Amino acid sequence: MAYIIEFEPIGIRLICDDPLTISEAARQAGVSIRSVCGGKASCGKCLVRVMEGHLDPPAEAEQKHLTLAQISAGWRLACRTIIAANTCVYIPANSLTESQVIQIEGLETTAVPDPAVRLLALLVDPPSLSDQTGDLERVANALCQAHALEGVWGGLPALRALRSVLREADWQIEVALRGTEIIAAYPLGQHRPVGMAVDVGTTKLACYLVDLESGRTLAAKGVMNPQIAFGEDVMSRLETVLVEPENADRLQAEVVSSINEVAEELCAAQRLAPDHILDYCLVGNTAMHHLLAKLPARPLAVSPFVPALSDVLYIEADRLGLNAAPGARAYLPAPLAGFVGSDHLAFLLAAGFDEGDRIRLGIDIGTNTEIALQVGSRIISCSTASGPAFEGAHIHHGMRAAPGAIERVKIAEDGEIQCDVIGGVPAIGICGSGILDALAEMYRARIINERGRFQLNAPGVERANDDSLIFYLSKGVNGYRDVMLSQHDVDQVMLAKGAIRAGIEILLNQAGVAPADIEEIVIAGAFGTYLDPCNAVRIGLIPGVPVERIRAVGNAAGAGARLLLSSLEYRRRAQSLAKRIEYVELTIVPGFNKFFAKGVRFPTAA
Ligand code: FES
Structure with missing residues (x-):
């Protein structure tokens, strides 16, 4: 009987009939798993x-490479594990021959550095039998004399560190202070003040090591969010927790462990250790925020979907499991609503939506698409459930942006199809920007009509074995698989597009603004960077403004997180912006269905 193997975090699926090793199934799906020994289990x-999915116990050859804990957590050697039923397989980056495209670049807005934590050099008088002042008071006195700081204090973790560093460094130290609180101490001259900004996305983690004194990003890295193995979108993560509440701890531990791994790597590249990290700023959608902060997430899955708080959170980094300086804290900006998180706030802040008096639309396209409309000093925002179609999920040959994904499609006048494939390798699937291009080109070439229906006699449209209509983008050669779009695929994208466009139109309607009045459309996220703005307009994903008014800003949430990490002024601005944003719950807007139905169709003037 046919069964499906799903490969995460790539998001590609393979339908199989016969039992296969995971390595062979991955090969057939076009995913390259490392095979240094050629599958000899060595x-x-x-x-x-x-x-x-069901697994037989590992054979002896496999057991040599796995601990008991790994085996019980589902770890296996791909070359030795045979699959014969529906299975979800997570492939860690180390086991892939090529890695995914993860966008970390974004707006390069810099703030005048004004960090929450600063590092001060200090020469402390050593104690003696005639001067038996305690370490903390001794440092406090030195800070008062050298830097005119009054009321200095320190928590227990910092005090422990201070006690040993003072003696190791012969009383010549650097003290990390948050306000008047000592949070860490280091030997003089061995340290620079750094912090970590992280955009905790449902799919990806974008991590930045930032010099707090200059606000400069020293190093950055993007990795997949390991929680993806528990479900691709926010709702499936929340359901995981609803079904088994203890999964909340597992999800939290997974994401923290990934952040720690990246932090260690970024610090090592700067000859620092993770305990040199003085501050964290973490932004994310509200579900990611709650799971990370260990807040009960269940109410986010049920109406009216309210967050636990609409304010900032400061949490001791070690209580979250984050590796950092002894007294470091994590700053989590305010979530705006159950489905509009602090990542959206960070994006709007980085893109300057709290300044000026223009008419601007800000869109961050994802499984949930957040949209904000600025009309002068008024900002209204909403979230729309656009589904994962633009991330390649629920599309026959959809996949995330990784080598082998079709990212650009052109259909020439003579019907010839030209596809650009990431990595210049044979196509194995299609990612969001390719899907958008394909639809726009298929509409332009009248392969689909304004309702997205395949035109039976259009060139390239074929009947599949099950009698449904399909359109091949690339025919596999030398054992590579075909890549096609089916009517079902097109329908999924039309629904996603309809949800996004309905959100935009409702905001415009509520503000009394005509699409032609929009002065700028700012699109955040990797999808926004790679999409063709003309095609986005052509399929009606966004209003038909001149293309020069459309600006892609990359990972703007990450840019906002960096600003919030290095500037208290930006934290104040974020607080005030969060209070100003009016949230619109789309499902209770009268006429929502009409907006949605209109949004699903392609613009007829195209
Ligand atoms: S390929 Fe070497 S152990 Fe599987």
């Missing part, structure tokens, strides 16, 4: 984790 480089 190198241990093809390690994968089976998240869902």
Whole structure:
């Protein structure tokens, strides 16, 4: 009987009939898992984790590479594990021969550095039998004399560190202070003040190591959010927690462990250790925020979907499990609503939506698409459930942006199809920007009509074995698979587009603004960077403004997180912006269905 193997975090699926090893299934799906020993079970480089599906106990050859804890958590050697039923397999980055495209670049807005934590050099008088002042008071006195600081204090973790550093460094130290609180101490001259800004996305984590004194990003890295193995979108993560409440701890631990791993790597590149990290700023959608902060997330899954708080949170980094300086805290900006998180706030802040008096639209397209409209000093925002179609999920040959994904499509006048594939390798699937291009080109070439229906006699449209209509974008050669779009795929994208456009039109309607009055459309996220703005207009994803008014800003949430990390002024601005944003709950807007139905169709003037 046919069964499906799903490969995460790539998001590609393979329908199989016969039992296969995971390595072979991955190969057929076009995913390259490392195979240093050629499948002899001797190198241990093809390690994968089976998240869902039945597994036989590992054979002896496999057991040599796996601990008991790994085996019980589903880790296996891909070359030795045979699959014969529906299975979800997570492939860690180390086991892939090529990695995914993860966008970390974004707006390069810099703030005048005004960090929450600063580092001060200090020469402290050593104690003696005639001067038995305690360490903390001794440092406080030195800070008062050298830097005119009064009321200095320190918590227990910082005090412990201070006690040993003072003696190791011969009383010549650097003290990390948050306000008047000592949070860490280091030997003089061995440190620069750094912090970590992280955009905790549902799919990806974008991590930045920032010099707090200059606000400069020293190093950055994007990795997949390991929670993806528990479900692709926010709702499935929340359901995981609803079904088994203890999964909340697992989800939290997974994401923190990834952040720690990246932090260690970024610090090492700067010859620093993770305990040099003085501050964290973490932004994310409200579900990511709650799971990270260990806040009960269940109410986010049920109406009226309210967050636990609409204010900032400061949490001791070690209580979250984050590796950092002894007294470091994590700053989590305010979530705006159950489905509009602090990542959206960070995006709007970085893009300057709290300044000026223009008419601007800000869109961050994802499984949930957040939209904000600025009309002078008024900002209204909403979230729309656009689904994962633009991330390649629920599309037959959809996948995330990774080598082998079609990212650009052109259909020439003679019907010839030209596809650009990430990595210049044979196509194995299609990612969001390719899907958008394909639809726009298919509409332009009248392969689909304004309702997205395939035109039976259009060139390239074929009947599949099950009698449904399909359109091949690329025919596989040399064992590579075909990549096609089906009517079902097109329908999924039309629904996603309809949801986004309905959100935009409702905001415009509520503000009494005509689409032609929009002075700028700012699109955040990787999808926004790679999409063709003309095609986005052509399919009606966004209003038909001149293309020069459309600006892609990359990972703007990450840019906002960096500003918030290095500037207290930006934290104040974020607080005031959060209070100003009016949230519109789309599902209770009268006429929502009409907006949605209109948004699903392609513009007829195209
Ligand atoms: S390929 Fe070497 S152990 Fe699987």
